[in-house]
Amino acid sequence: MKWDDLAQEPCSVARTVAVIGDRWTLMVLRDCFLGVRRFEDFQARLGISRTITAERLKRLVDEGVLRKVRYQDNPLRFEYRLTDKGHDLYPVIMAVVSFGDRHYAGPEGQPGAGPPLLHRHKTCGCDFHPVMTCSECHAPLVARDVETRAGPGARAAA
Amino acid sequence: MKWDDLAQEPCSVARTVAVIGDRWTLMVLRDCFLGVRRFEDFQARLGISRTITAERLKRLVDEGVLRKVRYQDNPLRFEYRLTDKGHDLYPVIMAVVSFGDRHYAGPEGQPGAGPPLLHRHKTCGCDFHPVMTCSECHAPLVARDVETRAGPGARAAA
């Protein structure tokens, strides 16, 4: 299987991974949710090759995750903003953050103990961590409690 | 910045992406949560180079996300199982699935409409989709309601 075939798979993971599933794209998205919008800022924060920054931003725009918004006319300049579809990736990023906080921020040595960033929920005013719950009974989800079966969009195997 | 430097960043996204942030690793994890355990099964389902399958599995084992369990002595054979740490990645995979279901499974054409897989929560008996909520007030999370600030594990910028 090659990269581009992923999007054709009858699998929601594959289709999503085809868009956001490489290292730098996820880092770009992290920065988007932190408010980064301009090419040079992505570039400076990521410290990767400009080629890749440009290519990844373009792909996210093509996929409708980001959109270019003109912020200056002369010379013509755009910034990159999350679309509604892009905002739907928030749970993905937060799930990743949550995993990282749990497993790579442990209070071991003195320096760097604890999570690098804290998240405050403005609605309730508390620092929180994200919890994935069932849309129906609202209980936290555990893999073992979930049964998977073919849905309407299934082909043969997936 | 290079690949291996990611793990050193004071950022939970970067540290996690350093482990799971490439296309095939995420696909491997999807299969793990679907119950796939053996090398040949990963290999056949992914249809990628055996080299990569082997390398990715090894990395996940090194990172403590999977562990090898002997299931046969002669010849010695192992299967790959999720560790507790690995199970903590469930929200990540489900968030990805959820995004894919919403944006790449739309009921457009007749064939392939709707999500490829359905998920049933055994606890409540319902088909569900995952909802990311605040650990404190239990309301669904929206990016705009979240404020981020430096935590104890921050260095300079992150």
Added chain:
DNA sequence: ATAGTCAGTTTATTTTCTGGACTGACGATG
């Protein structure tokens, strides 16, 4: 006139991925 900002593109080199063959231990078939 010179330097700096900003958003890229181009190029040459290095790294990674790919497909395919190969190893090696065993079990089943004829």
Added chain:
DNA sequence: CATCGTCAGTCCAGAAAATAAACTGACTAT
């Protein structure tokens, strides 16, 4: 007992992708 099939890899050469660093080009500020 010779050959095929299963399983879990490893090895290799060629193709594809990522990298660093220089370059373009339009403008602004000094």
